[in-house]
Amino acid sequence: MLRRAPVTTQLAIPYGILILPQALLYGNEHIAFIVGILGLALAGCAPVEVLLRTRRRDELLVASRERLESYGGILRVVALLACAAGQASGIVSASFGVGTVAAQLGLIRPLTPVGPLLSIFSTWTVSGAALLVAAHLAGQLTRRTLNLCFLIVITLEGVRTAITTITASLISLTVYLVILGIFAGTLRLRTCVLAVVAVLLIWPSVYELRNAIRQESGVHVSASVDAFDRLRYDQQISRAADIVDIPIDIGQPDLPDTLRYGLIPRFLDPDRPTLSTGNRINVFLGGTQTSSFTFLPVTTLYVLQGPLATVAFYAVLAIILAIALRSGSRLTPWRLIVFGLVSAGPLSWFAGYPDSTIGCIQGLVAALPLLAVLHLARRRRMLPSPDAPRRWTRGRSVRDPVAPPDRRRGLPEDHQVEPDRPAA
Template sequence: MTHAQVRSHNAEGDQQARPNAPRGWQQYTNPTSFVSLYRRFPVTISLLAPYVLLVLPPAFVFENPRVWFLIGVALIALAGAFIAEVIRPKAKDSAPATSNAREYGRALLYVAVFAIVASSITSMLASYAGRGSVAVQIGAAEVSTGLVDSLDSLIGGWVYVGIGLLLAAHVGGMCSTRFFFLILSVPVVAGIVNAYFTQITAPLLMLVTFLAMVTLLFGIIKVKVVLIGAFAVLLVWPVIFDIRNDLRAQEGVQVTAGVEAFDRLRFDLQFARAQDIEVPLDIEIPTHLVHPTPLDILRFGVIPRILDPARPVVSTGQVINVALGGNVTSAYTFGPVTTAYALEGPLYVFVYYFLLAVYVNLIWRGGARITPFRVMLLALVMSGPLGWFSTFPDTIIGMLQDLVSSLPLVLVLFLRRAARGRRSADSEKVRIR
């Protein structure tokens, strides 16, 4: 028996459906009808979800005159993703699901926990120092630069890498559901702490919505839990909004009078402002900013800034704010789909989401073959380009940067798997003799 055959035998033997299978594997291999549909069309449903839950309901209730503009732009992206997911090969769907998590041993779980905890602690220390706060952005305070700031820039994305690896470990039976949620509480708590120090709640909402969508995809939570959670967030949002405004006022930030809590949830109004600018966007961009081309995206995403210090800053939110008549001290976004439409036009949106769906299909394969690296890549896509509140194309750059920064973690897992494979092969030879 060859080394590769031993690894395949061990992986498939560990994960065959059986009555005493780990809880994570049972959840994954017994999906509800909706989860099965979600796995068949992951990009389409990920794009559709925020429109169904957040954007279109208030647009219709409050009779937003631009509602059909929002629907039209969304349909362009949905058409690209849906076509790609409909025409993809279906052979993998009928194959029994397998996982190779046990090839990595406990190292998979250890690396996942380390990535999540290290990234979360670093982000809290950075936010405490002022990194990313409203006061720093408007010049009312100065951020403390140093080791923590550099470390946060380097491993800030490890939290999503770690969550992907943790999902693979849970599905592979390497940890209990209770332990899984215990570790997931670490970045959530960190997000709350960061929101307190920075007075910005958007990153926390991005994290929570990502966790809801990805755990739903893996059958760990049910649709009703997501809906109850969304309703609970709506109930507590006014309190969070008031606390955030009080914290901003204490930092010397002027809070806009007359803006109520639920005004901030009118994403239909926010996204529809794309009609106020020329499409595709054509303005004079400040010299320290850049509207990145595809080559720029690769340059900014793959090459660390320490090796390319002279390059400008990518902040599409600031570029959009300038286009709307504002200045570079503030940022504005139309959401991922409408921002892509505003920057590049309708054809680009269709092709972009078509290619994104093709990429997701390549790594997801209908969920028939669960490996840590595939789940890690899926987590980076769902937290970045498919994030509900992400900004195109900044999150593509961020996804590439996170992928590059994860290479040390990937190397550790690769070496651990190779070592376990050699031991398994040696043990098999001894048994054969």
């Protein structure tokens, strides 16, 4: 289901296991509003994914293996280096105060040059994880090794979370890696259910630890909100039901600004304002500039752009993923990176619009060096070797590229192939 309807599935999962059950359990009076907002998004993506049906996941993965094998071992190397660089840049940035709660509240001043310089690597973790899946499909990583790599990435994100005291990024990255694992077939449903139960059991302890770290940094923590109140995401959506005039204007980026933020790295445009849609929404609701609030992805888009834009936005996302995973095609690194960035960005459970969309565009730009290295490595592997046998094509003698030993239909490496002779 995730393979054939990725947008519909990723929209429905958080509502089915987290948002709607809590709304029903606690008797949320705005449950009809919550269902209606979800219906707008599904009205945009579901018809597109029904019309542009793709092949079954197992058929696609088998057909893609030969193409992914052509990249050789560099695929695994680039994937690991991208994940390492992405997580290292996040930890280093957090160590200098970038993205921490204390910096947002003005309690500390982050080191200014660090954030812009390391921001280009911030999305490499997402791209690197998608390339790890590509390496697994190419037979370069076993299922156990892939899951171990994902676990290491989550652990490093936990280190960064301990510094920033912001748990949203850890939860979002964990959900994204689970989505990748399900897509690649390395995670079973039973494992996912056990993981959800484990997260719910340890969440109160994690919440208390986060609050303790914040208090040590001088950040005020409200004692009236406990760990499970923090999981009442249905209440976040419900606050939008009281807004009368939809859409609202809080100075959110328009299309030119979205492209400016997405296509131009910050170190080339250091004077542009910081994206702060969550802070602007919090001020609109009567809060302070130092706090952030969103209505979760779908409802935030609805509040800022209106119902028609909500339908159109998720229809476009469905078209993008249908093209990336279209029927009759084989998975390639760039297709998997597009799937990963969309899943970790606009389709993330806790993303905010338009920040997540801009982040997705930034991730595509930042992934270009990775894709360029893979393209050049594959092209070099496919170049004809001087020792390759000759064949005749339209009266000319050309050399065939030498296939790797495992692609020679079982022939030994020292087997000599006689060159084709031109027809008389």
